[in-house]
Amino acid sequence: MNVEIAAEVREALEAGRPVVALESTIISHGMPYPQNVAMAREVEEIVRAGGAVPATIAVLDGVPKVGLSADELELLGSAPGVVKVSVRDLPYVVARRQHGATTVAATMRLAALAGIRVFVTGGLGGVHRGAATSFDISADLTELGQTSVAVVSAGVKSILDIGLTLETLETLGVPVLVDGSDEFPSFYSRSSGFAAPMRVDGPAEIAAVLAAKWSLGLPGGVVVAHPIPAEDEIPAGEIGGIIEQALGDADRLGISGKDITPYLLGRIVEITEGASLTANIALVKANARLGARIAVETSALAG
Numbered sequence: 454m455n456v457e458i459a460a461e462v463r464e465a466l467e468a469g470r471p472v473v474a475l476e477s478t479i480i481s482h483g484m485p486y487p488q489n490v491a492m493a494r495e496v497e498e499i500v501r502a503g504g505a506v507p508a509t510i511a512v513l514d515g516v517p518k519v520g521l522s523a524d525e526l527e528l529l530g531s532a533p534g535v536v537k538v539s540v541r542d543l544p545y546v547v548a549r550r551q552h553g554a555t556t557v558a559a560t561m562r563l564a565a566l567a568g569i570r571v572f573v574t575g576g577l578g579g580v581h582r583g584a585a586t587s588f589d590i591s592a593d594l595t596e597l598g599q600t601s602v603a604v605v606s607a608g609v610k611s612i613l614d615i616g617l618t619l620e621t622l623e624t625l626g627v628p629v630l631v632d633g634s635d636e637f638p639s640f641y642s643r644s645s646g647f648a649a650p651m652r653v654d655g656p657a658e659i660a661a662v663l664a665a666k667w668s669l670g671l672p673g674g675v676v677v678a679h680p681i682p683a684e685d686e687i688p689a690g691e692i693g694g695i696i697e698q699a700l701g702d703a704d705r706l707g708i709s710g711k712d713i714t715p716y717l718l719g720r721i722v723e724i725t726e727g728a729s730l731t732a733n734i735a736l737v738k739a740n741a742r743l744g745a746r747i748a749v750e751t752s753a754l755a756g
Contacts, residue, residue, distance in 0.1 A: 456566050459520025462508045466568050469756055471505035471748035474519070474564035474572040474602070479737065480509075480526070481535040481554035482715040483575065484730060485722075490530035492734050494523070496741045500573070503745025508569060510560045512538055515550030519567040529554060537711055539592045557604060558596035561674060565600045570663070570751060572602050573744035575737045576610035576640040577676065578714070579618030582700065587709070594618070597674040598625035603663050603751075605677045605744040607736040608638035608645065611689075612696050612717045615645050622676060623650070628666065629676040630659060632743065638680035641732050642689040649678070656743065660750035679743050685735035687728060695724050 458466070465472050475496060480489045497507040508520045511529050521529065529535060529552065538546050538553035540562050546553040555563065557574055564572050578591025591613075597604065609618045619637065622629055631637055631649035639645035653659050659677055666675060680686075699720040703709075708716045721729045 456517045456519055456563060458567050459508070459518070459522075462506055462520035462567070465506040469752060471745070471752040472508055472569050472571070473500045473505045473741070473744045473748045474560055474569045475500070475507055475509040476557060476560040476572070476574050477509060477511035477529055477554040478537055478556050479575050480530050482537050483718060484733070486531050488730070488734070490527055492737065493526050493530065496573075496737055499738055499741040500745045503742055503749065505745040505748040508564070508567070510555050510563050512543070512546050512551070512553035512555065514552065515547045517543070517547065517563050519563060519569070528552070537715070539711070540596060541592065556593065558592040561596045561600045561602045561604065564602050570602055571605070571744055571748040573605045573737075573740045575607060575733055575740070577604065577606045577608065577618075579609045579613040579615070580621055581713070582612075582614045584614065584617065589709070589713070590621070594621050594625060597622065597627045597676065599672060600674055601667055601672055603659075603675040603677055603747065605679055605740045605747065607640050607681050607740060608678045609640065610714065611639040611641055611645075611692060612700070612714070612721075615639055615647055619647060619650065625673070626671070627673055627676060628662065629678065630662060631678045631680070632659065634680050638678055639689060640736070641681065641687040641692045641729060643680040643683060643686050644689050646689070656746035656750045659747050660754055663747075663751055664754045677743070677747065679740050681732060681736040682739050685732050685739075687725070687732050692729075695721055695729075698724060
């Protein structure tokens, strides 16, 4: 697949300087306009301030792009009909010359093709509640099992079955690191009720784990779970009932498949009167700060 890499990103990669990949589904399907574009630009600036080059990834007019201009970010955030693109959708959207916003899985794949090892997002996809009958399991998990990119997130989206997601990651051989906590986070909340599979403390230790994994010839990604800052979290006890309400609404409307996550996140914003959107933006910014530092440390080890 022909991937177009922005000049700034290509020059950084060729020089061995740190680069951080950023997904685009959060822009087109995760937040309303214009907050989505403002957030995307601010996150890129946070990555720059941390000493790395940001590379937002998307498909525009059928061309997979690694690194977007300001005008391209605006287009992605405001254009109607932008397709939510996972790995399976990439050839279809490319062939039809459509605009596509990449999920965690598709962003990982394109980042790996470009040679980027560190990727920042908001929350991971995973095993959906009721998956025993629906078989609804995010392609993010299978991609983590095979594509060698570290994904920095605030844990698994709390609308999912976190326990089954962690079990699946274990089966796939994906290390799950939690930065600075003995408990696995749950996106809006710092707690989930599940212990951290592997605790780490700080970007240097995280980079060392990444280097060790890949130097051993072990393919696949690494989950770096970074709890939302305490001052920005919505406590698990509070958000739990809201998620149940949103799930019930989705069930009544017959919403499923790739449409379920955008619907639930949007419905939760409505129910919380914007508080969940504020938390979402805060956690993405915090993840970007950590991701930039991990990229810097990873680049230093490689050099």
